Each structure stands twice: as C-alpha cells, then as structure tokens.
Amino acid sequence: MPFTQLGLSAELLRAVSEEGYTKPTPIQQQAIPVVLEGRDILAGAQTGTGKTASFTLPLLQRLMETPLNGRQRVVRALILTPTRELAAQVQDSVRAYGKHLPLRSTVIFGGVSMVPQMRALRNGVDIVVATPGRLLDHVRQRTLDLSQVEMFVLDEADRMLDMGFIRDIRQVIAVLPKARQNLLFSATFSEEIKALSAQLLHNPAMVEVARQNSAAESVAQRVYAVEKERKRELLSHLVGTGNWKQVLVFVRTKHGADRLAAQLQRDGIDSASLHGDKSQGARTRALADFKSGKVAVLVATDIAARGLDIDQLPHVVNFELPNVPEDYVHRIGRTGRAGATGEALSLVSQDEAKLLGAIERLLKREVPRATEQGFEPGFVLRAQPGHQPPRRGDGGGHSRPANAGRHSRSRSPNDRRSSAPRAGRPQ
Structure with missing residues (x-):
C-alpha cells in the first residue's frame, strides 16, 4: 500500500516523498486512518516501527482541516515525550513533514534556558513538543496556555511511567480541555498503561503491530x-x-x-x-x-x-x-x-x-x-x-x-x- 492511499493531503505526501519514503509501515497503515477519523487511539509499537510518523502526519492534517482564518494562533496540539532527545527528534519530524504547511511548532525541554522557549511561545505556535517537567514550568509561569489544545499525544507512555512521570502526566491532563483527541503510544501494555489509558482515552481504537515484549526478528x-x-x-x-x-x-x-x-x-x-x-x-x-x-x-x-x-x-x-x-x-x-x-x-x-x-x-x-x-x-x-x-x-x-x-x-x-x-x- 502506498502513502497515497492513506488519505493524506498533497502537501504531506510531497513532504513524505521528499524525505525518501514510498510505503507506510504497518503501524502507519493502521494508525493514520484512525487518527484522521478523529478517534482516540491506543497504539502498541516498539521504537523503530515508524510510530512517530503514524501520529505526526495525521496530526498535521487534522490541524489543517480547521485553519485559523484570521484567528489568533494558539497551541492546538501537544506531544508529550519522556526525554529531551526524543522531544527533539519528534520536533524534527513535525518540521520535516509540515514544511509545506503554514503551521508553527516548537520544542520545550529542560537543561536549557527558558527564554528562547518563551519567545517562541509569545510569537505563537500551533504545536508544542515537550517533556513533562519543563512543560509544567511554563504552565505555572503562565507562559504557556493549553486551554485550546485539540490533540494530545502521549509518546512512549511505558517509559514515562518507568521514569516516574505519572504525577506530571496527570497535572498536564488536568489543564487540558476535556473535548480533545487523545493518542497514546507504548511499546508494552502493562497493567499501569491499561489503567492510564482507561483514564485518558474515550472509546479508543486499539492498534498493535508487535508482540508484547518481542525481540526484533532482524x-x-x-x-x-x-x-x-x-x-x-x-x-x-x-x-x-x-x-x-x-x-x-x-x-x-x-x-x-x-x-x-x-x-x-x-x-x-x-x-x-x-x-x-x-x-x-x-x-x-x-x-x-x-x-x-x-x-x-x-x-x-x-x-x-x-x-x-x-x-x-x-x-x-x-x-x-x-x-x-x-x-x-x-x-x-x-x-x-x-x-x-x-x-x-x-x-x-x-x-x-x-x-x-x-x-x-x-x-x-x-x-x-x-x-x-x-x-x-x-x-x-x-x-x-x-x-x-x-x-x-x-x-x-x-x-x-x-x-x-x-x-x-x-x-x-x-x-x-x-x-x-x-x-x-x-x-
């Protein structure tokens, strides 16, 4: 199945082609159409399966389907990741696939100055990619408003829990609007992940492309x-x-x-x-x-x-x-x-x-x-x-x-x- 059969816009297909990709991976084939429908999703996919594109591509398209049309630019999508490195990589994907779209994004994580992050937020962004701690710092200092978020992605949720971020995750969820689309991605489905998904997701579609805890065949x-x-x-x-x-x-x-x-x-x-x-x-x-x-x-x-x-x-x-x-x-x-x-x-x-x-x-x-x-x-x-x-x-x-x-x-x-x-x- 080529990318052209997934229902993506011409701008996104052009960006995917320019990145050198022709065929979607199994997780992309299954997840992208579901996300485009506006449904919540619980996705099981290990690192290396192409999961980032499986939420980045439909997220960009969903935002473009309801353009600003003169309205003030606000944060409409939040992608939460466990580490700074992963946040930077996800932001790279957002920029690469969204380069032909009039959307703005920024990445927020600790270990660096908050000043450039504040400046980017003041200038207006549609998408924020962040780690939990620094994101909450901005929320507490009122330099970030999450009240208009339409899509919330929790990436590598199992590692989030392993790192002790459950309290931070709950604090983030508490400041998000109740009416939103939620996407949860995890390499494994532990009892803790199932409990978190029950709190976060509404009537989710479940997508799983790898056996739980399976080692890569290659x-x-x-x-x-x-x-x-x-x-x-x-x-x-x-x-x-x-x-x-x-x-x-x-x-x-x-x-x-x-x-x-x-x-x-x-x-x-x-x-x-x-x-x-x-x-x-x-x-x-x-x-x-x-x-x-x-x-x-x-x-x-x-x-x-x-x-x-x-x-x-x-x-x-x-x-x-x-x-x-x-x-x-x-x-x-x-x-x-x-x-x-x-x-x-x-x-x-x-x-x-x-x-x-x-x-x-x-x-x-x-x-x-x-x-x-x-x-x-x-x-x-x-x-x-x-x-x-x-x-x-x-x-x-x-x-x-x-x-x-x-x-x-x-x-x-x-x-x-x-x-x-x-x-x-x-x-």
Missing part, C-alpha cells in the same frame, strides 16, 4: 560468557578485531557509563558517554559525534538511550544486563531497524546468570552462547529449564561464529538520503 542475539573483570578487555577486543565503526553499549549506571567510556578511550577507541547527568549540550554533542562516525562507541544508560533515532545501527552491546527483562528488548531494538539486520551481544558474568534467565523466560527461548578465544571463563551459563534450544543457524554453540564482527560499514547521517527511495519507516 536482530542476531548472542551471549558471551566472560569473567566480570575482563568485560572491558573483551569489548575492546571485539570492537578492534571486528573493525566496528558504530556500537551502542548499555550499562546500568551513570558513573559506569563515564568510567567505561574513559577506559575505552585509553584503549584507543573513540568513545563517549550519554546519561541524565550530562548537560544538554554535552548530550547533543555526544550523539552528533556518534551519528557522524567521529565516535565509534557510545556508552549509555537505559533512560538516556530511550528514543534515540540512529539510522542503520549495526551493533548493540549489553555490557551489563538490565535488572528489568523488558529493558533488554528495548535495548536490542535500537538495532535491526528499518529492514536492516543488526547484532546484539551481551557480555554476561557469572553473577548475572539469574538476570539472563529472566530475559530468556521473557523471550521464551535460549539466547545462543558464544565464547571468544583467550577469554574463556571458568563457568558455564546454562539454559533455564523449559527453554527451546536455538534453531539450526541461530548462531548457537560455544565458539565465536566465523563471520562475527564482519559487518558492512555503518552509514553516516549523510548516507541516509540516497537517490534510491526507502520502502517505509519514516520516524
């Missing part, structure tokens, strides 16, 4: 058993021998991210860290350097990496397994996106065996094991009872596959817009 997963004190050495070895150019590495703590990035830098590998204690400028620079290829390894915490839009990311490494099994699915979902293949490696020490077991119970299968010559540990990571053995060709066994690390060069942002059109997944 991601090759592998576990390396390794002694805890040799993890950093093994990571440097894999990056060096595989000539990896772009690797997203997950750790549990902010201090751990800084320490590992510094150690890799001493190993001669250009690295940077990304976490919540970094200034907005430092986070923006680290991400830009990683996307451009100036930095090969980006070491990040879960919250900082949520919502990162990195095209054609070939490698994700779990330097430390997450405490929450669902976070493993979110982590490995950073690679294998937009039809590309990717590789997710986990460096697992003996004290993480239970965490690995919980992940495999969630996945309902064993993650294939591997060892690297010279890094063989003094223990064995055994499969949990009841797991299905890896299928033939899954990369199981106890040695590193012959082609491990031999991947094509990762693409820089300048490679994204090639002359050939891409088949779907606008973000």
Whole structure:
C-alpha cells in the first residue's frame, strides 16, 4: 500500500516523498486512518516501527482541516515525550513533514534556558513538543496556555511511567480541555498503561503491530560468557578485531557509563558517554559525534538511550544486563531497524546468570552462547529449564561464529538520503 492511499493531503505526501519514503509501515497503515477519523487511539509499537510518523502526519492534517482564518494562533496540539532527545527528534519530524504547511511548532525541554522557549511561545505556535517537567514550568509561569489544545499525544507512555512521570502526566491532563483527541503510544501494555489509558482515552481504537515484549526478528542475539573483570578487555577486543565503526553499549549506571567510556578511550577507541547527568549540550554533542562516525562507541544508560533515532545501527552491546527483562528488548531494538539486520551481544558474568534467565523466560527461548578465544571463563551459563534450544543457524554453540564482527560499514547521517527511495519507516 502506498502513502497515497492513506488519505493524506498533497502537501504531506510531497513532504513524505521528499524525505525518501514510498510505503507506510504497518503501524502507519493502521494508525493514520484512525487518527484522521478523529478517534482516540491506543497504539502498541516498539521504537523503530515508524510510530512517530503514524501520529505526526495525521496530526498535521487534522490541524489543517480547521485553519485559523484570521484567528489568533494558539497551541492546538501537544506531544508529550519522556526525554529531551526524543522531544527533539519528534520536533524534527513535525518540521520535516509540515514544511509545506503554514503551521508553527516548537520544542520545550529542560537543561536549557527558558527564554528562547518563551519567545517562541509569545510569537505563537500551533504545536508544542515537550517533556513533562519543563512543560509544567511554563504552565505555572503562565507562559504557556493549553486551554485550546485539540490533540494530545502521549509518546512512549511505558517509559514515562518507568521514569516516574505519572504525577506530571496527570497535572498536564488536568489543564487540558476535556473535548480533545487523545493518542497514546507504548511499546508494552502493562497493567499501569491499561489503567492510564482507561483514564485518558474515550472509546479508543486499539492498534498493535508487535508482540508484547518481542525481540526484533532482524536482530542476531548472542551471549558471551566472560569473567566480570575482563568485560572491558573483551569489548575492546571485539570492537578492534571486528573493525566496528558504530556500537551502542548499555550499562546500568551513570558513573559506569563515564568510567567505561574513559577506559575505552585509553584503549584507543573513540568513545563517549550519554546519561541524565550530562548537560544538554554535552548530550547533543555526544550523539552528533556518534551519528557522524567521529565516535565509534557510545556508552549509555537505559533512560538516556530511550528514543534515540540512529539510522542503520549495526551493533548493540549489553555490557551489563538490565535488572528489568523488558529493558533488554528495548535495548536490542535500537538495532535491526528499518529492514536492516543488526547484532546484539551481551557480555554476561557469572553473577548475572539469574538476570539472563529472566530475559530468556521473557523471550521464551535460549539466547545462543558464544565464547571468544583467550577469554574463556571458568563457568558455564546454562539454559533455564523449559527453554527451546536455538534453531539450526541461530548462531548457537560455544565458539565465536566465523563471520562475527564482519559487518558492512555503518552509514553516516549523510548516507541516509540516497537517490534510491526507502520502502517505509519514516520516524
């Protein structure tokens, strides 16, 4: 199905075409017509499925269907996101798809001065993309009026709750008009998400394009058993021998991210860290350097990496397994996106065996094991009872596959817009 069959305006279709997209993704096929009808929606879609365009495109069209016609410009749409990085990316999408429309938008998040944000709001905007804390700061200072909002989007609602934003979300909802269209997007449908949707949504259409907590089919997963004190050495070895150019590495703590990035830098590998204690400028620079290829390894915490839009990311490494099994699915979902293949490696020490077991119970299968010559540990990571053995060709066994690390060069942002059109997944 081409975009032309979704009921979008000529201006939006032109913008989509100029971005290089020809076919909508499953979430876009299902969600866009529903949003255009004016219905509330509860959408289940993991990062990398094209969900941002699934609400941005119809939102822009709905606003254009009721133009200002001389009326004063007011905030008519609010998109709430959990992180500054995701807010900036959503704003980029709003601008890209709305470039042929007379609509104005701005992005609001903390860590930067409020003055430019106040100036943009005073000049008048139709769409605000924001994180909860800074949005409420503006509401309290009366620099932002949300009383005319017609459409409210809650993006990555599950992460919002994980980050403790439920009170902020309720405060935002309290200042919105009761008559509005609500769109809620979440990677998973926990009991908390169901409770929130019951409060927020009116007779919603439900759209779900991925199995709950499912791992991306295009991601090759592998576990390396390794002694805890040799993890950093093994990571440097894999990056060096595989000539990896772009690797997203997950750790549990902010201090751990800084320490590992510094150690890799001493190993001669250009690295940077990304976490919540970094200034907005430092986070923006680290991400830009990683996307451009100036930095090969980006070491990040879960919250900082949520919502990162990195095209054609070939490698994700779990330097430390997450405490929450669902976070493993979110982590490995950073690679294998937009039809590309990717590789997710986990460096697992003996004290993480239970965490690995919980992940495999969630996945309902064993993650294939591997060892690297010279890094063989003094223990064995055994499969949990009841797991299905890896299928033939899954990369199981106890040695590193012959082609491990031999991947094509990762693409820089300048490679994204090639002359050939891409088949779907606008973000």
